[in-house]
Amino acid sequence: MNFHSFDKQYLQRLASRDPFVEEHFTAYFSDLLLLKLRTRLRSPQLIEDARQETLLRVLQAVQANSIDHPERFGAYVSAVCSNVLRELLRHRARHDQLDESTREPVDESVDLDEPLVTSQRKREVERALAALAPKDRDLLRMFFLEERDKTELCRLFNVTEDYLRVVLHRAKSKLRTTFAKQASTVM
DSSP: OOOOOOOHHHHHHHHTTOHHHHHHHHHHHHHHHHHHHHTTOOOHHHHHHHHHHHHHHHHHHHHTTOOSOGGGHHHHHHHHHHHHHHHHHHHHHHTOOOOTTSOOOOOTTOOTTHHHHHHHHHHHHHHHHHHSOHHHHHHHIIIIISOOOHHHHHHHHTOOHHHHHHHHHHHHHHHHHHHHHHHHHHO
8 A cells, every 4th residue: 555645735625525545545544444444443333433423523523623733644544543443332321132043032030930939928828827826826916027016915915025926936936937837747
C-alpha cells in the first residue's frame, strides 16, 4: 500500500466535497481501518459499522474545519477509529445480548414444589394437632397460629406466665412426638 501525505489543501478539497478527493479518502482509509478493526472485532457487521462511523466522524470534523494539523491527518483518523471502537465495545459490554439459540437461564429463586410441600406439611401438622389433647391443641393454635398475647393465654388457661412457658414446652414436645410417629407410619 502506498502511503499518502496530507496537507491543508487536501483537507480543504475534502471539506468542499471534491469527488476525486472523497473517493481517495474513502479508498485509502477503508483498507487501513479494516486492518485495524479486524484485530479487535470478529463480526463483519460490527467491523463495517465501526468503519462507517469512523469515516463519518472524520468527514464531519473536516467539514467543521476542526483539524489543526493536516500533516497528522492519518493519526487523527486512527485515533477517531480507536474512540469509535472503545465506544462500540463499551456499548456491547453494557448491553450484552444473548444468542437466540441460547437457552433461557433457570430461575433458581422459584421453587415450583414449595406450594405442594407447604400444603402437605400443613395437612400433616393439622393431623398431628388433631391427635393431641384438646387443651394442648388449643394452646398451640392460640399461641402460634392466632398469635395471641401471653397475658391473655395465662388468663384463659388459668396459669402464671412462668408456668405458661412450661405448659407450652410440654405441648410442643407432645406435638413433635406425635408428628414423628405419624411420619414414621407413613414411610
